[in-house]
Amino acid sequence: MTADVVIVGNGALGLSVAVETALRDPALRIAVVGPEPRPGSASVAAGAMLNCFAEVTERTGDHPASRAKFALAREAARLWPDWPARLAEAARHAAMPVGRARGTLVVLGARSAGDGVGGMRAIRAAAEEHGEPCEDVDPYGIGFLEAAAGDQPVDALYLENEGAVDARRVLAALDAAASGLGVTRVADEVTSLVTSSAEDAVTGVRLASGTTLAAGAVVLAAGAATGRLIERLPPGMVQPMLNGTGVALETERVRGEAVPYVVRTPTLVGGCGLHAVPLGEKAEYLGATNHVLLDAPTGPRLGIVQALLAGCVAQFDRNIAFSAVRRWHYGLRPVTLDTFPLLGRAPMRGLLFATGTYRDGFHSAPAIARHLAGLLTEDAPAESDPYAVFAPGREPIQTMTVDDAAERFAEMALLVATERGMKLPYFLDTEPIAAAGRRLARECVERLGVPVALAPEILGAVSEAGADGVRQVAGYLSASSSGAPASRADGAGRKGVLPAGRAHGG
Missing domain, CATH: 3.30.9.10 (D-Amino Acid Oxidase, subunit A, domain 2)
Structure with a gap:
C-alpha cells in the first residue's frame, strides 16, 4: 500500500491534520494509522477545555518559546468557533454538534x-x-x-x-469528516519507520501486522506513543517523549x-x-x-x-x-523533555511531527492542523515559520537556570504538600521541606550528567526513574549537546514536503 501522506495517530491531532490537509488538497492520498480503541489516548480522556487566557501563568511572557506557545493557543481560539462547521461540511452533514x-x-x-x-x-x-x-x-x-x-x-x-467541548463528540466529528474526505483509515499500530540511508529520508512505516506502508511524507501525531518511534531515530536527533x-x-x-x-x-x-x-x-x-x-x-x-x-x-x-x-x-x-511541543519538519526528510503538546493538544488541534497542512501542501519556507522554535530537531529549550529549576521544584513540593493537607508541628516551618526539594532537584541534574534546567514535573519524573530511564535521557542530552545528530532542514522553501514524483500518486 502506498500513500502520499501517512499520519501516525488517530487522536484529535492526527485526525485534524488529516482533515485539514485533505480539505486543502483533495487529490492527496492520505492514510491515518492507529488502533480503533485508542488505548491510553489523551484525546479520549480529555476534558477538552478551550482555554487560552485561563492557562496563562506568570511565566507565559518570560521566554520566546512561552510566547510562541501562547500565540499558538490564541490562534486555536480564533479557529475553534468555525471548526465544527468545517468538520460538518467535510462529513457532508448539516450539523455536527460537539457539545460546546x-x-x-x-x-x-x-x-x-x-x-x-x-x-x-x-x-x-x-x-x-x-x-x-x-x-x-x-x-x-x-x-x-x-x-x-x-x-x-x-x-x-x-x-x-x-x-x-465534548472530546468524545469531537472525535466522532473528526472521524466522520475524515471518512467524508476519503481519508484511508488503517486500524493497526506503527512499529517502526522505513528509512532510506542513501537519501537520509523517511519513506514509510512498518505496521504490527507486518505490512509496510510506503509514503511520500510521514507525520508523527501519536501522542505519548510517539516516544517508541523517537527511540528508533539516531541518538540525539529528537528529544525523548515522557x-x-x-x-x-x-x-x-x-x-x-x-x-x-x-x-x-x-x-x-x-x-x-x-x-x-x-x-x-x-x-x-x-x-x-x-x-x-x-x-x-x-x-x-x-x-x-x-x-x-x-x-x-x-x-x-x-x-x-x-x-x-x-x-x-x-x-x-505527550510531554517532551522541555515541555514544549514538537511541531514541523524533523531533520530527516519526509518526517514531520505534531505532538508533544502536553495539556494543550485538544485546544490547539485546529491551529496545529493548519500549520502542518501548510507544510505538507504549500510553499512554507523555514524562515517564515511562526513556530520554528518548536522544530523537532532542536536542543531542549531552557527557560530558566539550573538553580531556578531547583527552586521551582521546591515550590512544587510545597504546593503539593499544602494542597494535600500538610500540617506541621509548631516548631517547624516549610524551609526544611523546600531545602530537601532543592537537594533532590540538584541530585537529578547530577544523575543526568548534563547541567540542564528542567521543569519541576520533569525533574520529578527523573527522580522516580530507574537507572535505564535515566541513561536514556542522559544519552539524549549528551548526543544532542555534542552536535552528533543530523541537522539538515527538510525541504525548506519547496512546495510542501512530498518528494517529486510522489505527490498525488505520481
Whole structure:
C-alpha cells in the first residue's frame, strides 16, 4: 500500500491534520494509522477545555518559546468557533454538534500559594493587553459552589469566550469528516519507520501486522506513543517523549447544581489545576491529575485519584461528594523533555511531527492542523515559520537556570504538600521541606550528567526513574549537546514536503 501522506495517530491531532490537509488538497492520498480503541489516548480522556487566557501563568511572557506557545493557543481560539462547521461540511452533514459549553470561571482557593495568586494576576494582565473580555466575580457570591470551610474561593474571574467541548463528540466529528474526505483509515499500530540511508529520508512505516506502508511524507501525531518511534531515530536527533498521566471522571449530580460553565483553578507549578466541565443533563467532567513519568505506568496512582476527588469536593463544591460516578477516564499526555511541543519538519526528510503538546493538544488541534497542512501542501519556507522554535530537531529549550529549576521544584513540593493537607508541628516551618526539594532537584541534574534546567514535573519524573530511564535521557542530552545528530532542514522553501514524483500518486 502506498500513500502520499501517512499520519501516525488517530487522536484529535492526527485526525485534524488529516482533515485539514485533505480539505486543502483533495487529490492527496492520505492514510491515518492507529488502533480503533485508542488505548491510553489523551484525546479520549480529555476534558477538552478551550482555554487560552485561563492557562496563562506568570511565566507565559518570560521566554520566546512561552510566547510562541501562547500565540499558538490564541490562534486555536480564533479557529475553534468555525471548526465544527468545517468538520460538518467535510462529513457532508448539516450539523455536527460537539457539545460546546461557553464560559470559564477561574477560582482561587484560600489554600492556594503564591503561584496561584500570580497566575490570577497574569491572566487579568494578558486579557487586558489583548482586549479579551474578563470580568471580576465576587468570590463569596458564587451560588452554585459550596466549598469546604477554609477552602472557599478568595478570588474569581470569568472569561466569557472560553469554555469546553465534548472530546468524545469531537472525535466522532473528526472521524466522520475524515471518512467524508476519503481519508484511508488503517486500524493497526506503527512499529517502526522505513528509512532510506542513501537519501537520509523517511519513506514509510512498518505496521504490527507486518505490512509496510510506503509514503511520500510521514507525520508523527501519536501522542505519548510517539516516544517508541523517537527511540528508533539516531541518538540525539529528537528529544525523548515522557508520559503525563491524567485521570478524570464523569459524574451525575445527586445534590446541588451542576456547574453552568467550566470552573477551574489557575495553572500551578508542575500541575494543571482542578476543573469541572458541564456535560449536560446534570453530568460533569471532573479532572484532572498531572503526574509525569519516563515510562508509561499500568494505571493511575491511588493517591493521585484520592487527591483529585478531595480537591474537587473541598475547593469547588461539597455536594460533589454525593454525585454518582458514571465513567472514569485515563490517558497519557505527550510531554517532551522541555515541555514544549514538537511541531514541523524533523531533520530527516519526509518526517514531520505534531505532538508533544502536553495539556494543550485538544485546544490547539485546529491551529496545529493548519500549520502542518501548510507544510505538507504549500510553499512554507523555514524562515517564515511562526513556530520554528518548536522544530523537532532542536536542543531542549531552557527557560530558566539550573538553580531556578531547583527552586521551582521546591515550590512544587510545597504546593503539593499544602494542597494535600500538610500540617506541621509548631516548631517547624516549610524551609526544611523546600531545602530537601532543592537537594533532590540538584541530585537529578547530577544523575543526568548534563547541567540542564528542567521543569519541576520533569525533574520529578527523573527522580522516580530507574537507572535505564535515566541513561536514556542522559544519552539524549549528551548526543544532542555534542552536535552528533543530523541537522539538515527538510525541504525548506519547496512546495510542501512530498518528494517529486510522489505527490498525488505520481
